[in-house]
Amino acid sequence: MMAYLIKNAQIVNEQNIFTADVLIDNGSIQRVDSNINVEKNHQLIDAKGQFLIPGAIDDQVHFREPGLTHKETIKTGSLAAVAGGITSFMEMPNTNPQTVTQELLEEKFAMAAKSSYANYSFKFGGTNNNLDEIKKINPKTTAGLKLFLGSSTGNMLVDDWQVLEDIFKHSPVIISTHCEDEDTIKRNTEIYKAKYGEDIPIKYHPKIRSEEACYLSSSRAVELAKQTDARLHVFHLSTAKETHLFDSDIPLDQKQVTSEVCIHHLWFSDEDYDEKGTHIKWNPAIKTAQDRDELLKALLDNRIDVLATDHAPHTLEEKSQVYTQAPSGGPLVQHALPALLEFYHQGKIRIEDIVQKFCHNPALLFDVDKRGFIREGYKADLVLLNTKKPWTISKDNLLYKCGWSPFEGTSFQSQIEKTFVNGELIYDNFKFNDIKNAERLEFDR
Structure with a gap:
């Protein structure tokens, strides 16, 4: 070496x-x-x-392997991440098959050992019927548990309240949640489908996946964590209203409930849907410019603890379908840090705070051993x-397998x-x- x-x-x-x-x-x-x-x-x-700076630690990526490798692989995703200054990642369980047993989890670790260029861990996936598998998670070797409280794939929507309470009580690791209320989204979708059919204009995406849907789910998760004394981390906040659920006046290591914001929710707003279309269709939806600005404010005053990408690529063919068929998500690991540095150039954030939220805090929050800081040893x-x-950024310098950004x-x-x-x-x-x-x-x- x-x-x-x-x-x-x-x-x-x-x-x-x-x-x-x-x-x-x-x-x-x-x-x-x-x-x-x-x-x-x-x-x-x-x-x-x-x-x-220390290598960034991305606590939320979707590298699509196994089963969805026409979109991305661990190899291509990790190469793009390293080119973007991300040296460690935590990948999500909604692959095919879904990572909901210990055996399937170890199979993913074996894949990464052969092909990843960045350091790796995987979140175990919770369902309505795998509590016994959740209890087997080894806290020293697995990043955490991921729960979909809305917008899941396959059978990963955890919508049984008693099961959810049991998981919060018994998870041996930090619980990370995707929070959007499914019933609210279904009602809103039917309203717009009645008017537009399947081809709903993309500008209504944040009306369907609304502030109400996000806040209702996030507030319930926070309340449940406090009732059960669970360690909760709420992924990808997208509304100003949600930020007020989180504390800013205590150190990170004393927080029971923490939160994250992703780069796309800090960069884009609903004003960009006309130009970008379904290329910026994410769940949770990109919302107003006011939400975007308040999310940055919450990041700076420590209501939000961590920056992440939620890198979730799909092919252009998939993204070009009508609204109800176009999947949500997009590629981000190669460009997240350069985008954050634009905020630094604009005087919106100090580079010290980028490092705190994208390098130090993920290491502290997930107890990552000997990474995330520039320290001897x-x-x-x-x-x-x-x-x-x-x-x-052009197609010539993109590293994503999906081929667009x-x-x-x-x-x-x-x-x-x-x-x-x-x-x-x-x-x-x-x-x-x-x-x-x-x-x-x-x-x-």
Whole structure:
């Protein structure tokens, strides 16, 4: 394994920015200091003028393997993630078959061990009838439990309240939820289908998957967590109203209930549906510009704890169907960090806060062992950022298997220059070193 010495980097870590050198050897950060001497076995990288940050940890991706690999694979998704500065991911259980038994969970881990370029873990899926399997989850080797309280695939909608209460009482790991009230969505859908048939104009998507549907489900989940003393993490908030369910005045490690926002809910609004159409059809729906702005405000004042992508690709053919048939979701891992850096350039967020919410906090929230920070002895998952190197997203530089992005045609001011995974330089300015040294995430629980 190569030893690297990164010189003169602007290190962003634990709410500080400082100039220092970083020595990487044997997969770990050996030293963080000023003026580290270069040895013969060191591969020297001069990072003057660039930010060095910990690799991002994405707590919500859909890499579609097994069973849906025409959209994405663990290999293609992890390559795109590494190119986007994401060095670790937690993948969701709604694949085919769904990850709802311990045997199927281990099969996915075996797939990732062979093909992933980024560090990996998987969420176990809850259903109305697999509580015994949930109780078997090993907290040290599995990221957590995912519950669909709306908008599920297959049989993963958990809509039996007694079952849900039992799961909250007995889950050995943190519970992550997709919160949208299914009955509200069904009623709204029927109203618009009666008027438009199957081809409902996309602009009504946030009316169908409404603020009411989101808040009703999120508030119930938060209430249940408090009643059962469960550890709850609510995925992808999309409304200003929901943000007021969460505390901002206590440290992350003391929170029983936490929340997340995704990049698309911070970037787009309902004003973009006319141009982007079903390419920005997500569940939960992108809502108003006011919601978008309030979500950013909640992220900055710590009501929202974590940034994520909810990377969920579909083919263009699938996305081009009429409203009721077009699936929700889109590819994001390659462009999430560059998009966040646009907010930094616009003065909307400090780079220290991007690192806090996309690197540090996912590690803290999920108890990820020795990742998410630039600390001696930690795994060398590192990203060099050039914030003065504009580029434009086009089909020629996309890495998603689905072959499209809602950001196509967008120009970003910052590029990911280099990405290290466990001390190996995997990505270097649009070129890859074909080295698979990703590791299964471990959890200090």
